[in-house]
């Protein structure tokens with residue numbers, strides 16, 4: 034790990050791609066968690082870049098293109114070359130939710146639309162958002178590899194892929210990153226995905242590092258907005274949330290002992306697992322707090338205390354409802 038002038042160390046994913054040790058998730062800038070504020074989101078992206086938090090994560094499905102448009106606006110006028118820009122294809126919005134489309138012809142069309150919205154001629158890291166059960170992953174990744182040859186994309190990744198899929202895709206084109214939900218509350222990748230990516234030299238990007246805000250300390254009850262995605266997530270249900278908040282209050286006590294905020298503790302724990310978290314932050318104050326977590330180091334004793342307090346499976350409720358859980362691969 035090397036340190037630059039910014040407070041954020043830099044780390045390598047696979048294939049030599051260097052990124053800030055903590056990235057910026059841009060999904061909530063478009064939808065899902067409360068009312069989006071485009072002007073503040075753009076200010077947040079600018080401030081993040083200035084602090085060296087220059088690994089930006091978006092996807093074509095967030096806000097049906099809106100997140101990519103906001104990122105494109107923020108980077109227009111000279112900031113594009115200062116960031117590592119990641120986006121994703123393969124999840125398509127439908128009137129009642131999403132469907133997976135990993136067909137090569139979809140991949141080829143999707144990238145051009147993303148490049149237009151992002152106002153750039155290339156994506157640094159292009160992920161398949163979900164593996165299509167009806168399309169061999171070799172075909173989806175084969176189409177993505179053609180985008181590398183065409184210069185539209187520099188590096189490839191998968192999101193929510195299991196070990197066998199990762200190996201099959203990596204044999205078609207060397208993968209740079211696998212992005213999967215991973216946090217103090219969602220430890221499933223430790224079973225099989227993390228050992229696989231480590232063996233193959235692929236980086237691991239941890240999304241929803243606060244379990245969608247839960248671990249950050251700002252969620253205290255189920256009074257979420259009418260459109261808030263978390264209303265439909267089992268961990269936030271009337272039954273499970275109080276149990277999870279009780280567990281979180283004990284994790285927060287550990288953070289207080291370390292002398293950092295709950296959000297910083299959740300990120301420092303992920304950095305200690307040698308993964309790259311991409312916390313979503315719409316507002317500058319959150320982003321700045323998260324960037325400062327890059328200098329928080331947790332001792333071996335603190336990591337052991339976390340394992341004793343919140344071992345895998347300690348949180349109540351799955352990370353997704355059944356229909357969305359059916360779209361992810363774990364083992």
Ligand SMILES: NC(=O)c1ccc[n+]([C@@H]2O[C@H](COP(=O)([O-])OP(=O)(O)OC[C@H]3O[C@@H](n4cnc5c(N)ncnc54)[C@H](OP(=O)(O)O)[C@@H]3O)[C@@H](O)[C@H]2O)c1
Nearest residue numbers: 058059060240241242243244245246249296313315316319
């Ligand atoms: N590959 C996939 O399938 C997938 C799925 C989901 C997400 N992702 C990616 O991962 C990124 C992060 O995940 P996420 O947004 O779902 O969840 P998250 O990072 O776990 O939580 C985001 C929430 O935490 C709040 N927050 C951020 N920093 C905070 C702080 N310091 N203190 C208190 N609250 C704070 C945010 O508020 P504000 O926004 O108001 O600042 C937002 O409500 C997304 O933006 C997206 O790029 C990928």
